[in-house]
Structure formats: C-alpha cells, structure tokens
Amino acid sequence: MNKPIRKAVLPVAGLGTRFLPATKAVPKEMLTIVDRPIIQYVVDEARAGGIEHIVFVTGRNKHVIEDHFDIAYELEDTLRTRNKTAALELLEKHRPQPGSTSFTRQQAPLGLGHAIWCARDIIGDEPFAILLPDVIIKSQVSCLKQMVDLYEHTGGNIIAVEEVPEDQTQNYGIVELSDRISANASKISNMVEKPAPGTAPSNLMITGRYILQPEIFDLLSSQDTGAGGEIQLTDSMLSMMKEQHFASLKFEGRSYDCGNKAGFLSANIAFGMDDPKLAEQLVPFMEEMIKQPLAAE
Numbered sequence: 001m002n003k004p005i006r007k008a009v010l011p012v013a014g015l016g017t018r019f020l021p022a023t024k025a026v027p028k029e030m031l032t033i034v035d036r037p038i039i040q041y042v043v044d045e046a047r048a049g050g051i052e053h054i055v056f057v058t059g060r061n062k063h064v065i066e067d068h069f070d071i072a073y074e075l076e077d078t079l080r081t082r083n084k085t086a087a088l089e090l091l092e093k094h095r096p097q098p099g100s101t102s103f104t105r106q107q108a109p110l111g112l113g114h115a116i117w118c119a120r121d122i123i124g125d126e127p128f129a130i131l132l133p134d135v136i137i138k139s140q141v142s143c144l145k146q147m148v149d150l151y152e153h154t155g156g157n158i159i160a161v162e163e164v165p166e167d168q169t170q171n172y173g174i175v176e177l178s179d180r181i182s183a184n185a186s187k188i189s190n191m192v193e194k195p196a197p198g199t200a201p202s203n204l205m206i207t208g209r210y211i212l213q214p215e216i217f218d219l220l221s222s223q224d225t226g227a228g229g230e231i232q233l234t235d236s237m238l239s240m241m242k243e244q245h246f247a248s249l250k251f252e253g254r255s256y257d258c259g260n261k262a263g264f265l266s267a268n269i270a271f272g273m274d275d276p277k278l279a280e281q282l283v284p285f286m287e288e289m290i291k292q293p294l295a296a297e
Contacts, residue, residue, distance in 0.1 A: 139253025
C-alpha cells in the first residue's frame with residue numbers, strides 16, 4: 001500500500017519584490033483575496049486534501065504568518081466579551097490544531113529546491129505535498145484532494161498541470177507526457193523549464209502543486225545550482241524521474257498566480273463573485289469600467 005500523504009511544505013520565504021512597496025513590511029502571502037490572506041486559501045486547500053501537518057519554510061520578517069495561524073488572545077477575548085459569536089467562530093474555523101504546524105527558516109535565497117530541502121528533517125521518510133503559496137486554485141474539490149486520490153491509485157509522484165495558450169508556454173514549466181493513466185492523468189516523460197517559443201512538448205504547465213517521494217531530499221542535497229544560482233526543484237525531479245514514476249493530473253478547477261498583479265486582481269474578482277452581495281455591486285462596476293477607454297500608456 002502507498003504511504004499516506006500526511007504532511008505538506010509551503011515555501012513562504014520569498015521577498016515579493018513584484019508587489020513593492022506593499023510587501024515592504026507585509027509578506028506577500030498575507031495580501032488579501034477578498035477577506036482572507038492568500039496563504040489562508042492555500043492552507044485550506046491542504047487541509048481539505050487530508051493534510052495533517054503543514055511545514056512553513058519562512059524567511060526574515062515573516063513572523064506575521066505564524067501569528068496569523070496562532071491564537072490572538074486580546075482579539076478573541078474582546079469578541080467573546082462583546083458576544084461576536086460569528087466572528088469568533090470564523091477565527092476558530094481557520095486556526096490549525098495545536099502541533100499541526102511547523103516553521104523553519106530558509107536562511108539564504110537559494111531557490112525553491114533549497115527551500116524544500118530545509119524541511120527535510122520535519123518531513124522525514126515519507127511522501128509529502130508541496131503547495132506554492134503564490135498560486136491559489138478555485139475548484140469544487142480541493143486540487144490537492146484530487147491529487148491525493150490519484151496518488152492512492154498510482155503511487156509515485158504527482159504533478160498538477162493546467163492548459164496554457166501555446167503562445168505562452170515559454171513562460172512556464174511544461175510537461176511532456178507518455179502513456180495515459182485516465183481521462184485526466186498521464187505519465188510524465190520529461191519536464192522543460194520555460195521552453196523556447198515553438199519548442200514546448202505540450203501546452204500543459206506545472207501549476208505549483210506536487211506530491212513527491214522523500215528521496216527528493218537526497219537529490220536536493222547534492223544538486224548543483226542552476227538558473228540564477230539557485231537550487232532548482234525541477235532539476236532534482238528530472239533526476240528522480242530516471243528511477244521513479246511521475247504522473248500529471250489535469251485537475252478540475254482554475255489557478256490564479258497571485259505572484260503577479262494581474263493574477264492577484266483576477267483572483268479578487270473571481271472569489272469576490274462567489275459572494276452574491278459582492279457580485280451585485282461588482283457586476284455593474286465592471287460593466288462600467290469595460291466601457292471606458294484603456295488608459296494611455
């Protein structure tokens with residue numbers, strides 16, 4: 001039987017330079033989509049996928065993330081005193097159980113692969129999930145839950161993928177597929193990081209959700225630095241692919257890359273439209289804005 005996926009790593013050490021000056025004092029993961037920080041959506045997805053323990057790989061000035069998932073005694077006591085039951089229940093709903101989170105530092109900006117390697121002792125010798133906190137996924141069933149369901153059938157390593165226009169493949173990591181496993185899953189034979197225009201092996205981009213076996217840590221520990229002088233997770237996955245099974249899952253849902261401004265704003269609109277009261281106000285406003293000419297460059 002396949003070992004269960006109990007733990008997940010969330011690398012949250014990035015500086016968020018694309019959102020300066022907003023991220024000068026506030027971590028990019030704490031920027032809000034409607035009424036919740038980005039990181040809360042990702043944690044909710046992980047918990048809906050059956051994750052029991054979340055490992056946050058942090059950096060300097062990220063303590064507010066830890067505070068967000070802790071008890072806020074003064075606030076909660078005030079809510080309790082004022083009989084603000086609904087608000088109190090909302091805070092309690094999103095607070096992880098005691099002992100179900102760990103925080104470890106990535107002390108140097110050496111890339112995603114290095115961030116994952118920093119969690120090695122907490123993860124131990126068991127398969128685990130990785131959820132990139134820049135990406136939130138809107139779906140009826142948690143994307144990670146869909147991946148776990150596939151993993152229980154196939155074992156090995158799972159990567160979530162999503163279609164991207166062919167003229168944009170050079171902006172993403174792209175998978176090459178071989179044998180089909182099911183209607184929305186296939187074996188992966190190769191991965192190409194930002195292929196040159198016209199050379200992509202498919203139009204399926206890596207979406208920022210992974211299930212990996214623990215052998216990845218040994219590969220990361222000896223992995224040479226790649227692009228940008230960083231330790232690349234993709235390089236170690238390609239090495240592991242020589243020995244282990246990798247499968248792609250074309251998940252049901254849509255991702256929003258909140259690491260860029262357009263994706264961040266799109267996510268606010270998409271999730272805001274889920275609230276009927278907000279939608280009632282947003283639709284007329286968006287219709288009005290669409291009629292206006294684009295701002296001059």
